[in-house]
Amino acid sequence: MKLTKLVTLGMASMLLFSVGAGPVSALAATPKSQTIQRSSPAFIELIPDAGLRQAIIQYGKTLTVEIDLDGYDDEIFKPLSDEQKKVLTNDQATNVQIKNVLKTVEVLLVSWSNEASAPAKISDLTGLNNLPNLKYLDLDGQNITAINSTTFNGLSKLINLGLGNNKITTIPANTFSNVSNLENLDLEFNKITSLGTSSFNGLSKLQRLSLDANQLTSLAPNVFVSLKQLTSLELSNNQLKNLVAGTFKGLSNLETLDLDNNQLTTIAQGTLSGLSHLLNLGLYGNANLIDYAALADLPLKSQYIEATLDPDLVMAWYHAVLQAGDLLGTQSVIPIPSGYTGNLNDVINVAKYQQILQGKGGDSQVIVNLREATVIANDAGVKACISRLQAAINTGEVMQLPSLLAAVYVAVDKSITALENNIIGNIGSEGKNDKAVLDAKAAIKAVNQAHVYGNLDQAFSDLRTAVTKYKTHVTTNAQNAINQAKNKKFDQSTVIRPVITKLQASIKAQQYDEMITLTKQLNTLVGQTKRVKTALKLDTAYHKNNYITGSTAKGTQVIIKDAKTKRQVGSGKANAKGKFKVKVKKLKGRQKLTVTVDQADTAKVIYQATSKNISIKTSPKPKATNFKVNKQRVTGVATKGTTIRVYKGQKLIKKVRVKNTKVKFNLKKKYQKKTKLKIKVQHTHAKGFGVRQFSIRVK
Missing domain, CATH: 2.60.40 (Immunoglobulin-like)
Incomplete structure (x- = not known):
């Protein structure tokens, strides 16, 4: 048996899954009003969610016969008997008795209803494993917000699963790995934003997957690769923008692909390759999709494919491709397709023609542009790729041109990157983020992306200029900071001198990030530093005492020299109170000495040495x-x-x-x-x- 649905795709309504609507309505119908009974404690323990328990009582059914594709009949579904319902509501019912009743449930179709008898909306699926024989489960319009790899444990017989119109946001890895017999999965009208490559693991028998009306913005390659038997994939009314190669990899049996009403702008080449059984393709309602070259990957039996496309967009693209061929003068080499008749086969032919045209016309222009770009024209890798590309053009091997052109672009990218790194060199992280440097790099990137290589020389010249200006600016600022410190005579500071030394070393080594850091540090120190003379007070000295006393800052070195000969005659250091007493041998009356003190610098003060002369008094004789x-x-x-x-x-x-x-x-x-x-x-x-x-x- 297969549950199916009718889908409208864009330009025309197409029956994507052929089956009558009547039986489906019968399956999902809401019964007439009935008394809602309470649940037994054992039932509550096995199925915690009240809505799910009541749904099992009201809607749980048993299949009386096997069903073929055309044989739907209300008589084949048998509701739970009154005796079974009594067990589920009996306070004395045991866990085993409840499980025996639940094992008989093979069909549970719960669509949202506002009838008074309808059960509360289901939000918790804990306990589904107690329905091991369940084959058809539809929980449309409930309050389910999350499912995971344990939600469907034990439901190995499940064939159809409907979770539409809920609030599910993600499909974790291996969510459906325990329902390997599933053939139909409905996840439409949820809030799913992304899919992982393991979201659908284990669904090797799945034939239909509906993800309509979610919030998907992108699809990763190989996301559906495990769905080998999938025949219908519904992705309409999402927010998909770009499709990359490999998105539909492994879907060789796919017959219907619905991408209507998304926000597609590009479909990468190779995205549709391998869809050899495709019969229905929906691309309607993608107003920004203006290039259909990727349709060249569709099989040539396209006359059997029903497609919904935006006719105005297709026509504009169709004529633009033909006009490009005419302008490039390729009619004599490549046959131009006949006029568009509205058949998808015409679209596929023009898409194939566009791919060839892009190689034929674009390659030669790329070669011309590259030869004008002297900065990379002599690169060995680029030259080799150009030679291979030119040979293919000369021999008319147009089918090789796209891959050869891609190789040229890769070689050019490598050459440009190497040249950029060589020019930028050791400019440092600050330099790499300099606006002028970034602008120059952006210009190079734009030229490269547009393949207008004739402008590369000027773009690289601008980059060299920007880098040189940056280096000069940083070096000049550093040297100015050093000069300022020296002009203020701060270069002798024990705090500032090491910074100047490091900055001079970084200038010599061209370490620009370090220059910036040290320049800022030096400027800050110079701005915060002041000059102060070291305090000095001398006591009267007599020649018989043979010492000089006085006061200065604590810990300050004291040097005493003969004022005439400049010879040092004594030295000492001030104590914790700033007092000093320096011994001097053989003092003479009227001898002149010079006392010098120099306090150690601090982080913000540079102390100048202070010198004072003292005349030694002749010691008087006692009476x-x-x-x-x-x-x-x-x-x-x-x-x-x-x-x-x-x-x-x-x-x-x-x-x-x-x-x-x-x-x-x-x-x-x-x-x-x-x-x-x-x-x-x-x-x-x-x-x-x-x-x-x-x-x-x-x-």
């Missing part, structure tokens, strides 16, 4: 007067804070610190009169006092 030694008593006057040392010969016999100016202390023992003692008065004050020493005799 020491009226000193007397009477037996063991020492008296006198000295500067407060001084240290007095008394020596007998080289031996230190007494050390005293003066708390006030009056000196009065005893030696450890009495000395005889006129004993000679030496007294040394010394001060450790910051002024670096000198030492007073003198001899005195005991009284």
Whole structure:
């Protein structure tokens, strides 16, 4: 048995699937109003969807006899018995009892109805595997949104499946792999946007596939390759724009192909090849389809093919092809078909003529254009392809011309790509996206696509100019950034100097992306950087101290040089508080020194070295007067804070610190009169006092 339908294609109504409409109506008819019964718990467990359960109760049928093609009769379908329905609604029914009833259902035709007795719309197909003997399933006009590879598990006997007028958007891989006996599949009026190459796996017996009125925009090659027995493919009222070679590969038994009312603009050569049994072709309602050259792939028994085409578009194309042949003067080489009579055979003949004409007229012009393009004319690959093409033209082997011409185009593409890469070279990703470079490349692409190769020289000249300008622009900006930094004397910055070094290296290596990055970095640093003198404060220095003190920024290096000889005499570093104390050997009074500090640069500040001269003051001598030694008593006057040392010969016999100016202390023992003692008065004050020493005799 085959479920079939009547399809109208464009210019004429054609019976694409020959069978009477009466039996189909009988199959899908909605029964009169009846009481809707509730379901048993076991039934609910097996079939979760309430609409599907009620549909099985109302519409489930058994086939009483086998059906041949012409023998439809209401008597051959037997509804479920009252006893079976009671089982399905009985709260006490077991899982096994429910399954036994479901196994008897062979036909389930559920068309949408607004009658009160109609079941709720079906949205969930879970549990269909509990109907293992189902042969005819029509769920037209339900709320089904998705199907997948497990939906039809266990339905190996299914012959006809109708899912039209639902909300299905995709057909996942292997969705129908478990219904290998399916002969008729209706998916019309859904929302399917694309098909995968595995969407129809397993349907080796499918004869009719309806995808009318979906949202398909393209078809991938080999998408129907597994449908070896398909005789009818309905794709009308979609949004198909282009058909590529291989789209209908494997459909050698196809008799009807309906592409009416799409948005077709091109049908690639080879798309229709292999359709050796085609009888019905629908291309009506594709207002942008103005080239029918692909019809040359149809078999020459075309007088038996019923086709729906847009007559005005076909006529315009037909005359344009003949006019091109006349302009190219090929009448003496290729016979021009007779006038168009409306027969598809005429269209096929002109399509074949167009293909030959494109090779014959186009090839010679391509060769002329290529020879004018000096930039690629000497390319070895291009020259070899041109030679083969010219030989075929000279010998009149017109059937080889399309493939030879394609080889020329491939060789030209390779040559152009290689030349572009050579010119662009190491321009970098930024350079490749430069507007002038992109415009020049677009011009080359346009010339190549139009095969007007005489304009290639100028197009490549423009590309060279654009690339040179870009390189010059990037290099100039980089050098200007370096010059600006140097002019502001920022090139000595420990932060900026490494960036300048890297940028100079990238200029030398012609690394343009790196130049751009480093130029931006350098300009940013220069814009954010300021110059500041390193702070320096010096304390008064005395020659006896032998060190220089002062303050600057913490961690700053301190260098001290003789102001006259420029010789370094000391160095040090400021502590965490910015204080420094640098030792200098053999300081002299009135000696002049130069103290230089240079704070380390930061990210945004360049510190200038600061130098200050300092004149070393002569250390004053402490006061020491009226000193007397009477037996063991020492008296006198000295500067407060001084240290007095008394020596007998080289031996230190007494050390005293003066708390006030009056000196009065005893030696450890009495000395005889006129004993000679030496007294040394010394001060450790910051002024670096000198030492007073003198001899005195005991009284």
